[in-house]
Amino acid sequence: MKTGIPDYNVSELTFLVKHTLEDHFPVVRVRGEISGFKAAVSGHCYFSLKDEDAVIAAVLFRQQRSRLDFTPRDGMKVSALGRVTVYAQRGNYQLICETMEEDGRGDILYRMERLKQKLKQEGLFNPERKRPLPPYPAVIAVVTSARGAALQDVIKVLSRRMRGFRLLVKDTLVQGSASAASIMASLDCVYARRDVEAIILTRGGGSMEDLLSFSNEDVVRKVAASPVPLICAIGHEVDVSLAELACDLRAATPSAAAEILSAPSFQIKEQLRTVKASLAQSMTHNLEKQSWRFKACNQESLRNLIQEQVNTKAQFLDTWRQETLLMLEHRLIQWKQACALAKEILNRGFPFIQAPGGPVKTAAELKTGERIAIYFQDGVKQAEILADEQQKDSP
């Protein structure tokens, strides 16, 4: 009987409803609160999205779930992107989620992602833009809140591990709507200085909303334009801000930034200690060597040397005096003996002949014409040799 009323079996109707729904809602974004969240052994998740007046079943398959940057749980307000379909076996319709964002963050994250892609295309995040940190910076600028714990952490670590550097602190708003402008102004101020060798842009952890100014396009570009290496340490791990991608080095915490910056100084301190110890040792050794060398020619040594020379001279004099005296005494004795002998000879009546060359013992010593003195017992007579007389026979 024809009534004009469509006539289907269950499968046909379900099939039609499924197609109608799927054709009408191929892609939808649905906002709601998660409830009855259940993760199955397979890894797929089943839950409901609800608001004050309605509920819709939702499925998040394992592959899609693994791409989320948060863990969905009951009570969480989310914005799910997906398609509406019908689960024929149960006769209910449900939302198959492709992706899901925490509500409120969606737009921000989307805009941030767009900006990130744009800046990436421009090459702002390129690894080759990253400069090495100066090993021993003499002047370090810290851009942060003067009242924040981040600054205290940086000061604590740097002062423990480094010597001989100046820390410039540029008090900066790092939270709230005015913070982007404040960060820009502070960076401009620091960039204008010629003595700054490294910059730490830092703040402690916070919610994503707290840290938004670090992903502000102007701030990110300003960070990328730093004339000297800039370390970004926004105290959190999960949500990387764009400033951290644009800076030269990203550190997980303010302390970590200070530790990285002070690492060469810290290491060199250890090396210096060793070098200094060996230097002192070598110098002591050298000093000992020089002292030994000096011992052979110091005041005392020179005095001894000259004294030795004086002594030698004095000894020579003494010896000379002694020897001369002895010799003279000896001569005197000889003389006395000769005199006594001569006297005895004279007394016996023998004269004694003296030539200019000394006493005469033989006739051959005298030549004709030579003058002699003849000593007698009672006086001296001068005489001259007249002639040689040949003696034929010996008496």
Added chain:
Amino acid sequence: MNFEQKMKRLEDIAAQIRESRVDFPEQLALFKEGSHLASEVEKELAEAEQIIQEIKASEPEDPENPPL
């Protein structure tokens, strides 16, 4: 005259006196010169020792590993 030159001169003077290479009046003159040089060298060596001692004494404590 630097330290090494002074030391060399002193050693030379000592040798000249010791070996009597020059006559006595000249040895005396050398002795006078040497005495003057020797007091300078002595002062320099004392200063050097002072400096080394000061450096050794100024060994900074390791803030990471303070002495027990």
